Amino acid sequence: MVSVALVATACSSGSSSPATTAAPVTTTSPISASSAPPSTAANASVPTCPSGVGQGSPGVTANSINVASLSTQTGALAGDFGAMLPGVEAYFKYIDSMGGVNGRMLNLSSKLDDESNPSQYSQLVHTAIDQDHAFGLVGVATAFFSPNYLAQTCTPTYGYNVTGNWSGPPNLYSTGGTALYYPEIAYYIAYLMKRINVRSFATLAYGVAASSDACAAANSGLKKAGLTQAYTDLSVPLGGNVTPDVQQIKSSGAQLVISCMDVTDNVSLARGIQQYGVKTKQYWLNGSDQSTLDHYGSLMQGVYFGIQHVPLTAPVKYYPGLQTYLTAMKKYAPASVGDELAIQGWASAALFVQGVKNAGSNLTQANVVKQDNMLTTWTANGLYLPIDWTTSHTTATTFCSAYIQVQGNKYNPVLGQGHQVFVCFNINKANPVPTNPVPEISPPGTPGA
Numbered sequence: 221m222v223s224v225a226l227v228a229t230a231c232s233s234g235s236s237s238p239a240t241t242a243a244p245v246t247t248t249s250p251i252s253a254s255s256a257p258p259s260t261a262a263n264a265s266v267p268t269c270p271s272g273v274g275q276g277s278p279g280v281t282a283n284s285i286n287v288a289s290l291s292t293q294t295g296a297l298a299g300d301f302g303a304m305l306p307g308v309e310a311y312f313k314y315i316d317s318m319g320g321v322n323g324r325m326l327n328l329s330s331k332l333d334d335e336s337n338p339s340q341y342s343q344l345v346h347t348a349i350d351q352d353h354a355f356g357l358v359g360v361a362t363a364f365f366s367p368n369y370l371a372q373t374c375t376p377t378y379g380y381n382v383t384g385n386w387s388g389p390p391n392l393y394s395t396g397g398t399a400l401y402y403p404e405i406a407y408y409i410a411y412l413m414k415r416i417n418v419r420s421f422a423t424l425a426y427g428v429a430a431s432s433d434a435c436a437a438a439n440s441g442l443k444k445a446g447l448t449q450a451y452t453d454l455s456v457p458l459g460g461n462v463t464p465d466v467q468q469i470k471s472s473g474a475q476l477v478i479s480c481m482d483v484t485d486n487v488s489l490a491r492g493i494q495q496y497g498v499k500t501k502q503y504w505l506n507g508s509d510q511s512t513l514d515h516y517g518s519l520m521q522g523v524y525f526g527i528q529h530v531p532l533t534a535p536v537k538y539y540p541g542l543q544t545y546l547t548a549m550k551k552y553a554p555a556s557v558g559d560e561l562a563i564q565g566w567a568s569a570a571l572f573v574q575g576v577k578n579a580g581s582n583l584t585q586a587n588v589v590k591q592d593n594m595l596t597t598w599t600a601n602g603l604y605l606p607i608d609w610t611t612s613h614t615t616a617t618t619f620c621s622a623y624i625q626v627q628g629n630k631y632n633p634v635l636g637q638g639h640q641v642f643v644c645f646n647i648n649k650a651n652p653v654p655t656n657p658v659p660e661i662s663p664p665g666t667p668g669a
Contacts, residue, residue, distance in 0.1 A: 258574070259665070260594040261610045267390035267593045274374035274391070274586035279355035283323065285576065285583075288330035288348035289359035291379075295336025297363060300482065303509075304361035304380055305331060306553035307565025311573070314548040321577050326569075330354055338364040345369050355585065358572045359565050363430075367392055376575065376588050378568035380561065384430060387614055391589045393571055395564040395600070396528040397607050401616035403652040405434055406441020407645045408526045408621045409478060409503060410654035413447060415635055416501060418475035420448035424465055424489065425480035427455035434505060435480040444653045450474035456481060466492035469500060476501045483507035490519040508624060508631050510558025517629055524634075526621040529563055529603050530667055531633045531641055533624075538639045538668045541602020567600035574598070597665040605642060606665040618663050620644035640668050 279286035289308055292301035312326040320326060330352045334340040341364040348354045349369065357370065360379025370377045371389035381394035392398055413419065421442060425435035432454040443449050450472035453465050462485060469477055477493070477500050479486050486507045493500065501522065508525045510532075536543035545566060549557040556562040571592055576583065578591035592598075593613075597606040605620045622641040624631040633641045643659045662669055 258595050258599070259597040260578075261596050261608075265610050266590055267610065267613055268590050269374035269390060269586040273372075274589060275584055277355065277584050278349075278353040279329070280324070280583055284325045284327045285321075285355050286327045286329040286353070287356045287358050287572070288332055288352055288354035289328060290332040290334065290341075290344050290348060290357055291359055291361040292336050292363070293331070293333035295334075297336040301361040301363070301380070301561065303556045303559035303561040304359045304565040304568075306556040306559075307549075307562035307567075308359035308569045309565075310549050310552035310556075310562070311566045311569035313552045315573055321573050322580065322583075324576075326573070328358070334362050334364060340364075342366065342369070349373055349375055356572060356588070358569050360568075361561060361565075374585060374589060376572060376585055376592070378572050380564055380568075382430060384433070390593055390613055391585075392613070393568065393592065393609075395567045396604055397612035397616060399612055399614055399616045401619070401647075401649075402433055402437035403441055403649075404616070404619045404645075404647060405438050405505075406445070406652070407619060407647060407654040407657050408623075408643075409438055409476075410442060410445050410447065411643065411645070411657045411659070412503060412524060412526075412623065412635070413442075413476060414657065416476075418501065420450040420472075420474050421476045421478055422451040422469045422472060422474035422500075423449070423454070423478045423480065424452075424456050424462070425454045426458050431480045435478060438478055438480075441652065441654055445655045456485065458482070459484065462488050463492050465489075466496055466498060469493075470496055470498045474500055476503060479504045479506075481506070483509070483512055487512070487516050487519060490516070490523065494519060509560055510631075513626060513629060513631065517626070520626045521628075523626045525624050525631065527560070527624060528605070528620075529567070529600075529622065531622055531624050531631060532558060532563075533630050533632050534622075534641050534668070535639055539602060539641075541599070541667060544601065545603060563603065567603060570600045571595075571598065599665060599667055602667045604667070605644075606663050618644065619647050620662060620666075640666075642666055642668070 289305050291304050316325050332344040356376035358378045365383045374391045376391055378393045386392045386394045387399045423435040425431040451468050451474055483506055486504050503524045530539045530542050575588040575592035579587045593609045596608045599606055620642045623635040625634045642662050644662050646660045
């Protein structure tokens with residue numbers, strides 16, 4: 221999975237492997253006492269906590285499991301990270317409504333807020349682990365993430381990899397897979413350009429690695445594929461004036477604008493394109509929340525996105541996991557149903573619960589980590605491409621995206637085959653050049669297959 225900018229949503233999946241040591245099983249039903257477990261790997265191939273680390277069960281009582289969340293709930297960045305928590309809470313309430321997991325209720329006992337302040341993050345991690353004795357951190361969403369103490373203690377941690385530093389430790393789980401592979405971005409964009417019959421592009425990003433790395437990878441891959449880079453600016457000021465860029469894009473004749481910026485500047489970009497009559501299409505790596513569309517629909521018509529999960533407007537007939545998600549969110553967190561981070565929060569909570577469920581009576585932090593890392597076809601109960609957690613902490617091996625486009629007041633799936641929303645590619649990492657990309661068959665266990 222690749223995430224972009226300080227405030228971006230994931231632009232793709234691409235962190236799982238179809239190879240398994242057992243027959244793939246797609247679990248589209250919710251976790252419950254009777255649900256079948258996803259496919260698991262042999263013990264020998266599973267990443268685990270260091271010897272002697274994570275052997276305790278902090279926060280666990282006879283009838284509950286206490287966990288913490290850590291996200292940006294207030295301050296300047298709250299709008300970019302705040303919806304992770306409602307997704308976690310909704311999943312926990314949903315599971316608790318069915319009796320919890322293995323007889324224990326899920327208690328989000330600490331909802332920690334870094335207040336958009338980088339100095340708060342490390343202190344709050346220690347608060348969660350050393351003071352609140354949380355069993356795990358579920359719903360981590362912050363621009364200030366650092367893995368150090370979490371990795372040292374092997375605390376099960378689930379959240380949103382926007383900082384690019386989650387890969388490696390066996391206990392860190394980012395939705396869609398922890399390892400990042402930026403060259404995949406060019407494949408998704410090259411295929412879109414092929415389908416909409418355009419040959420030239422422009423890119424806009426901030427002068428920080430979490431934003432510029434993604435657009436730089438797009439520039440490199442698309443140019444190598446023979447497409448024309450008409451304009452690029454990888455140092456746009458956050459919250460600054462994009463009008464000069466819009467005017468340059470118009471002069472360049474770029475047929476597609478690729479934005480690695482946040483939603484606020486994307487809206488400013490769209491407003492400028494409309495105001496100056498620029499004849500170009502747009503692909504945003506961030507901004508596909510329903511609330512954004514509700515506010516700025518007239519500016520966003522036709523904008524494309526690439527996402528890593530089943531689109532919220534996909535037919536539930538083929539995606540029962542989506543139906544479960546939408547029904548539960550409307551009941552427990554109706555204000556966040558259409559938010560990209562909410563579904564990541566839901567998926568993060570689902571992975572934690574699956575690990576707890578599989579750990580059974582041996583409910584230690586290390587065993588939950590081990591059990592989650594034995595999952596070879598994890599789909600968050602039918603919402604994501606299959607993730608192989610035996611490899612996805614360090615290596616991205618499957619590359620798929622669901623394309624959506626703003627049409628009226630909805631983000632509708634496009635470019636898929638039939639009802640299958642995911643488009644997958646075989647990327648040769650030795651020479652990742654997206655010349656005339658052709659989709660391949662989705663990996664076994666893919667939702668909707």
